[in-house]
Amino acid sequence: MQGGDQSARADPRERTAAAARAHEQGLAVQREERRRRGAFYTPPELVEWVLDRALAGLPAGAPVLDPACGAGHFLVAAARRVGVAAVHGSDLDAEAVAIARERLAAEDPSVPPEQIAAQVVVADGLEAWAGRRFAAVVGNPPFLGQLRRRTAGQSEGSRRGLGAYTDTSAVFLHRCLDLVGDDGVVALVQPLSVLAARDAGPVRAAVAERGAITDFWCSPRPVFDGTPVLTCVPVVRVGAGPATDPDDWGALAAPSFGIPDTHLPARSGVVGDLATCTADFRDQYYGLVPFVHDDPAGTPLVTSGLIDPAELRWGSAPTRFARQPYDAPSVDLAALRADGRLAGWADARLVPKLLVAAQGRVVEAVVDEAGAWLPSVPVLSVVPHDPADLWRLLAVTLAPPVVAHAAARYLGTGLTPGSVKVSARQLAALPLPADGTAWAEGAGLAQRAQRAAGADRTELLLETARVMTAAYRGSREVLAWWSHRGLATQLPESS
Known part of the structure; x- marks a missing residue:
């Protein structure tokens, strides 16, 4: 009984965070399921890096979205900055969504559960928020190739104008540009291939058309447990300039890989x-x-x-x-x-x-x-x-x-x-x-x-x-x- 009493008195935030970790560990055991979903969860220090840039200067109550929220790592960290009532999320994993809701309720019990349920929904993040506008969109969307994209619930409309093999994460980046207003920020974890892959070209062009990359993170080593994929985070501010050249995103990551800066003189042909x-x-x-x-x-x-x-x-x-x-x-x-x-x-x-x-x-x-x-x-x-x-x-x-x-x-x-x-x-x-x-x-x-x-x-x-x-x-x-x-x-x- 004493152990049970201590468990009951435990901080609900710790209890729900433990539930999130258990959910992720369960997915880690089910490696095939994890690969099928493209689900790899974000290290806390990277979550904080993203939010430091994406939410800088935002007042309490500014609406924030994670369109592929999983068990709520970005949502909880964002809620501590702008308030539980301001964060929104979606995911196709109903169990993860339930955990995210519980974690948010533990952060601020004054927010009615039905309100949290309306803010964090079981849905395809590429479709669920059409017509809405947020101050910032953050998160770690699934990494899925073209052959597996239907498991992410993507409709053909969400990929319109994009290459057939554009990774799902880049489709999220493209879609989320429409979910923020002027001066809004989109900061989503991406595979490093987004920097130069041919089929991600329309995504890079859309970023250049709408704004500019104002901050950038990448690592020359894998940081997600269970996958060798290298990742990056372009922080895109709508309406900012000058636009980042769609053909030169790789230069943003070059210093992390020890590639020296090159300023080639005016060309005399190719x-x-x-x-x-x-x-x-x-x-x-x-x-x-x-x-x-x-x-x-x-x-x-x-x-x-x-x-x-x-x-x-x-x-x-x-x-x-x-x-x-x-x-x-x-x-x-x-x-x-x-x-x-x-x-x-x-x-x-x-x-x-x-x-x-x-x-x-x-x-x-x-x-x-x-x-x-x-x-x-x-x-x-x-x-x-x-x-x-x-x-x-x-x-x-x-x-x-x-x-x-x-x-x-x-x-x-x-x-x-x-x-x-x-x-x-x-x-x-x-x-x-x-x-x-x-x-x-x-x-x-x-x-x-x-x-x-x-x-x-x-x-x-x-x-x-x-x-x-x-x-x-x-x-x-x-x-x-x-x-x-x-x-x-x-x-x-x-x-």
Whole structure:
């Protein structure tokens, strides 16, 4: 009885907070259910960071919404700032909503339970609040891909104008811009991919049209228990300016990943002016499988792992293709041409070109001067309009300011934190240097580097990087960053 009496006398706020923790722990045990819902709960320190920015200056009673409130972490913390009667929330998880209501009632027992029930509802947050306006919208909406979006209760209307694979969390960001008035704030946790993913482009454009990002948080390490997804919080104020460039959100997160600031001078063109950049897809990947064998005398098939800056490691390093190990993966060209289905593709690729690894610590590319190699998906092909530009294009991929520019602009799209990932379209958009003299010198050095070996090659790569940094008027900091990432395994410890 004594234990029961103590439990009854316990602070109701502690009791309801414990219920919320128990609910979350239950979901953690049910990992599949948690992944299905996209539900990952927010660390208290991040909740406070968001509210410090989103609710700054708001008076008591200013209406605040969490459209995917779960067990009420944001709601309770916000209620302590603006009052229980001012907070609103919704979620599809009825049990979580019940806990959130209990927690709010414990915060202020003077608010009638029926009022709290009207403020915190079981509903799809993308639809429940149409026509309402709030001073701030905060929270951690579910992270769900396109294939699972129906489990979040999304209607087609909520995604209108957005890419088919826009993450659910970004759909919430887009929708919530309409739920605040002038000078209102939207601050929602997002996956880092929102910074540069193609299908999140309309969301970034909508933010630029309506206001600006006035604060930004991100972490280079996962902060949500149970998922490796990296996250960020853009704090968007409607009506603020200047607008944040929709193509440059990655720069906001770059300092957290140690990517130095790059202010490239006025462009004198882009890679796409000099070459055609192409990506191959599953048809080429699976179509090649029957024709690939280990043969050091055959037509090399080049995988991403075999490309280093100005170096091809085919035949000297093992690799994998179609889940099989190879020492020297080669394409039986005669058999492929006899089959016919990929003959035209092979002929189009067997020309002088650059092969570029789609993702790496830096942009990794190598020149195929003789046109004798075939790319394996996801290797990109860069075919110059004039073969004389091959080495100039290689020098561009070795330019530290260009690599830092790509690392920042496309941050969040790679498979590993801070990796540099470029698509064919993004590769074509990389800027060319205005200093033609330095560029020509860099091209000559890049050619020598690819033809060298060992310490000579490393020194020539460093010299190429120095010259190309100067060609773009880059800083010593950018050069040091590239050298550490691009040549970390080749430089002596004293360097």
